[in-house]
Amino acid sequence: MGTLLDALAMVAAADVLIAIMASAVYGLVVGSLPGLSATMATALLVPVTFYLSPIAAVATIITASAMAIFSGDIPGALMRIPGTPASAAYTDEAYAMTRKGQAELALGAGLWFSAIGGIVGTLSLVLMAPLLAEMALSFSTYEYFWLALLGLMCATLVARSSPIKAIASMLLGLLFACVGIENPGGVPRFTFGSTDLLGGIEVIPALVGVFAVSEVMRAMTTPEPPPLPRRRFGSILAGQWGLTKKYQWPMWRGNVIGIIIGVLPGAGADMAAWVSYAMSKRFSKEPEKFGTGHPEGLVEAGASNNASLASGWVPALLFGIPGDTITAIAIGVLYMKGLNPGPTLFTERASSMYALYIIFVLANIIMIPLGIAMIRLASLVLRAPRAAVMPVIVLICAVGSFATGNNLFSVMLVGLFGIIGFVMDRNGYPVAAMVLGIVMGTMVEQSFVTSLIKSDGDILPFFERPVSAVLAAMAIAALLWPVLVWAMRRLRHAEPA
Amino acid sequence: MHLSDRVTGGFLVLLGAFAFWAGSRLPAVPGQDVGPAVFPMVIGGGLMLCGALIVLGVGRSFEEPDPEPTEAHAGLARWLGKRRVLAALVPPALLLFYVLAADTLGFLLTGFAMVLIAALSLGATLRLAVAMAIAAPPVIHLVFYKLLRVPLPEGLLAAPWA
Structure with missing residues (x-):
């Protein structure tokens, strides 16, 4: 009880509350602008968190990402342009509802079920994390290695692109992580004599470059989307209770699927939304209505992507393994603030963990009034011309990356990663897989090399412990999954002939 | 900058080969077989394999081309x-x-x-x-x-x- 009170006091501090409100508004606005994703919103926040207290820093990340994932639904429903990739799964459905004159119902469902998903996901985090922490205490480097590898493999599965290209992107990220002297031998590796590279390639400039600069680069070469027609909205929440009762079962299924996918390292909100939407259609009593403006899939997938956001913190907090790109950023912030991820976090810093849960619940509750305000203001915000927004982003990229280390080298890195991200994206290489590779590189190498030293270069001990054998099987299955899908497709194509 | 799979795949093969070669030249930790060289060499090998598969066009059936925008450029x-x-x-x-x-x-x-x-x-x-x-x-x-x-x-x- 004492820790809970401590946690409440931590969250009630003025700087934390201001940080939550400010980042909520920021997340809603950035997430709703097409082309500016939830990941980009979070990445641009990192330099700011440098200067905040630990709890305030974590609070900004949690709040901004939850808000951005919801508000990505807004341009999806109104303009058929998903604000964030996590909304892409049900954009067509929501837009069809808008055309039927049910924009309020579609946006309200996005908001209401996002908030429910977020809170249920948080409850799962509260219940699951301490239980798994017990188990994690007995993990050795073999388990950590397979867990990290599983995360990387899942990240390649999420990308709806060629699996080979996704694996190549991930390897490229791991190669970037090799740069510097932080390696088992402490020797300068791939530094080409540059002192700036001795410290390695920082994650933040890479993130900002790949997710923000390359997005501006894309805007430079593509035409501006058509402006949003002005409209007045009726009541947003009316009818949501009816939907909740009518689609209770799909809603819970969405929550559970979101939680499961979130807990898997490497798979996050995007995948949760796609899987849940597909599930909803598969198990619906009226699958023929899907795609014509039917709220059922919206309920299930909207709940799912926000639920995964909270449960994605389970592997992040316990093992330092990100559930997706947003938690990858969060892990960086945790390290920066001395809250190093690990099972002992739950025993030694229990009050900080409770504070984190409270922030999650709080963020999802204030999402409802702020979200309604955002929907009403959407026609105003979404009218902001791209030519006014993007230049400011470039300037913030420069200042933000400079702020992380007060050196100009990271500004150069940001530009360089912008080019890398742009070229990769154009040619079908998923950038998120590369980013996870950069984030997890040091950890994968450490657990891999330490395990090899322990086993004297033998591969067998990697499979001998029961938990590591299970994790190894999962990682290898994730690797072979695309081959299976390909073979199934061949068979199905062969049959009618 | 739409490059063909041959170009990007070929680049990855070269990059992998470089990582493998440069990794193998890193000094070892005295008295130990496993050191800073192992990881870059494993990655280099993986990149060469992936690059070769991409050049051969394996996995292309999973990709969807982006639709061309219809609005006017500015x-x-x-x-x-x-x-x-x-x-x-x-x-x-x-x-x-x-x-x-x-x-x-x-x-x-x-x-x-x-x-x-x-x-x-x-x-x-x-x-x-x-x-x-x-x-x-x-x-x-x-x-x-x-x-x-x-x-x-x-x-x-x-x-x-x-």
Whole structure:
């Protein structure tokens, strides 16, 4: 009880509350602008968190990402342009509802079920994390290695692109992580004599470059989307209770699927939304209505992507393994603030963990009034011309990356990663897989090399412990999954002939 | 910059080969077989394999081509016509400009130039571009310099609150 009170006091501090409100508004606005994703919103926040207290820093990340994932639904429903990739799964459905004159119902469902998903996901985090922490205490480097590898493999599965290209992107990220002297031998590796590279390639400039600069680069070469027609909205929440009762079962299924996918390292909100939407259609009593403006899939997938956001913190907090790109950023912030991820976090810093849960619940509750305000203001915000927004982003990229280390080298890195991200994206290489590779590189190498030293270069001990054998099987299955899908497709194509 | 799979795959093979070769030349930790060389060599091998598979076109059936936009281009992209992909170089060039100019010109002037050029390249009207270029840098300066205490360069034109 004492820790809970401590946690409440931590969250009630003025700087934390201001940080939550400010980042909520920021997340809603950035997430709703097409082309500016939830990941980009979070990445641009990192330099700011440098200067905040630990709890305030974590609070900004949690709040901004939850808000951005919801508000990505807004341009999806109104303009058929998903604000964030996590909304892409049900954009067509929501837009069809808008055309039927049910924009309020579609946006309200996005908001209401996002908030429910977020809170249920948080409850799962509260219940699951301490239980798994017990188990994690007995993990050795073999388990950590397979867990990290599983995360990387899942990240390649999420990308709806060629699996080979996704694996190549991930390897490229791991190669970037090799740069510097932080390696088992402490020797300068791939530094080409540059002192700036001795410290390695920082994650933040890479993130900002790949997710923000390359997005501006894309805007430079593509035409501006058509402006949003002005409209007045009726009541947003009316009818949501009816939907909740009518689609209770799909809603819970969405929550559970979101939680499961979130807990898997490497798979996050995007995948949760796609899987849940597909599930909803598969198990619906009226699958023929899907795609014509039917709220059922919206309920299930909207709940799912926000639920995964909270449960994605389970592997992040316990093992330092990100559930997706947003938690990858969060892990960086945790390290920066001395809250190093690990099972002992739950025993030694229990009050900080409770504070984190409270922030999650709080963020999802204030999402409802702020979200309604955002929907009403959407026609105003979404009218902001791209030519006014993007230049400011470039300037913030420069200042933000400079702020992380007060050196100009990271500004150069940001530009360089912008080019890398742009070229990769154009040619079908998923950038998120590369980013996870950069984030997890040091950890994968450490657990891999330490395990090899322990086993004297033998591969067998990697499979001998029961938990590591299970994790190894999962990682290898994730690797072979695309081959299976390909073979199934061949068979199905062969049959009618 | 649509490159064929042969080009990108070939590049990955070369990069993998380089990582493998450079990794193998790293000094070992005395008295131990496993050192800093292992990981880059494993990655290099993986990259070579993936690159070769990409050159051969394995896995292409999983890709979906992006739909071509139907709206008209604006700003620099329209002016460049068929070579509009070059417009993508504007943001990295602006960042390079920041690196080179920020210390002499100061944050406000550098920011003014960056926002102005970026807005015009995106097809903003001169009025909007100038308005953004005058308004945005001071606001960003205020947030980062005053609230976050980032030492931004003063240069030729200092902000009144600096």
